[in-house]
Amino acid sequence: MLINRNFRCMWGSEFLSILNGRFRELVIPLVVLGLTSSPLVTALVALSQQVGTILFAIPIGTWIENKNKVMVGTACHFLYGAAIFILAFLLATNNVNAVIIASLLFIMGLVALISRTAFTAMIPNIAGRENLLKAHTNIEAADAIATVIGPALGGILLAKTGSVLTLIVCASLSLFSGLFIAFIRNEKDGIEVEKEASEKTKWNVFLRKALDGLKILIDNPQQLISTVAMCILGFTTVFITLTIIFYAQITMELSEGLIGILLSSAGVGNIIGIFLINKFKHKNWVTLISLLMVISGIGILMITATNSFIIMCIGMGVFDCALSMAFIVQGAVHQGITPNEFLTRVRSSTYVIGGIFTMLGIFLAGALPELFNEEIALIIGACILLIPAFILISYGKFGVKLNKVEPIYRKREV
DSSP: TTHHHHHHHHHHHHHHHHHHHHHHHHHHHHHHHHHOOOOHHHHHHHHHHHHHHHHHHHHHHHHTTTHHHHHHHHHHHHHHHHHHHHHHHHTTOOOHHHHHHHHHHHHHHHHHHHHHHHHHHHHHHHHOOGGGHHHHHHHHHHHHHHHHHHHHHHHHHHHOOOHHHHHHHHHHHHHHHHHHHHTTTOHHOOOOOOOOGGGGHHHHHHHHHHHHHHHHHTHHHHHHHHHHHHHHHHHHHHHHHHHHHHIIIEEEEEEOOHHHHHHHHHHHHHHHHHHHHHHTTOOOOOHHHHHHHHHHHHHHHHTTOOOOHHHHHHHHHHHHHHHHHHHHHHHHHHHHSSSSGGGHHHHHHHHHHHHHHHHHHHHHHHHHHSSHHHHHHHHHHHHHHHHHHHHHHHHOOOOOOOBOOOOOOOOOOO
């Protein structure tokens, strides 16, 4: 896949974007936790980044269909970097509080939503539908590498230089990520523009197309299973990551550097998952994704069952190894069963639904430690993976071999 010049640019952009995210996932919660001393307030501040997804994902997905996705993605990365620079400046001048951080995170979340939608819509055209599993595996590899080096490097950078310089590095990564997107030149392969006959650009057409994405998600059992899996995976990712930070900081009293190393252990598991996923391409995707969720839940339970830092790191590796493989399967299947003409609107609809569960995960990551403790919160997170996984296994008849996934066209006219 990396022989493809355009895909190589996408991969580079995604790697830098995720590396930026791994830095921020560590820095911003610790900054807010230091300002407020409350996991709940920290979670509420983090929630602000998801509000834009809930409110605007559907119209944004429909709007992007007829836009130059390369230009949209490039502009969004530059705007995102500018917002991080502003946050770094406010921290440096001591003019920041939880409300200001939440406001900036809301803007950043909205910009990131537009960027993600444009990026995702380009994948089938640039990689080719026959290469969707390979494309998502390579993109997940970018996530894996960034997860290995990002948290540990971010933790060391935060401990040695402070939050301001770390955020400046984040902003610079966002700018370079935008440059990679800008280097995509073969636009006809990466941009698919739909032209409405008779200039049908009125509001009723826009609204119909926007709502159509939601309808497609319940058109068939395969779409429904994929969406349920996406919600569980999205919830678990943010819930466990934030809860682990609280658990390591408050319960285990680990330093920023050790917290970073613990989170980087997830990246090691992620890389292992990248090498393993191709061995399962002949397996039923519904059964496979269910078993991966079970293994991921076991990894979380390993973390709660020990006080050994080494065992905790191994648990993080098991958790993210299975979770990353599940994300690859879900992403490839989701795009594989969705026809080209519906990719952006369906993807934006999943952003809304997934965003709701992501917000729930962030909120509970702050609320449960306040109500109980961080260990109980992690056990609850494991159950949220395990219980639905055992239920989904019974729906294996709706799955096919992972490498045999094809678009499922709607029976009614749209």
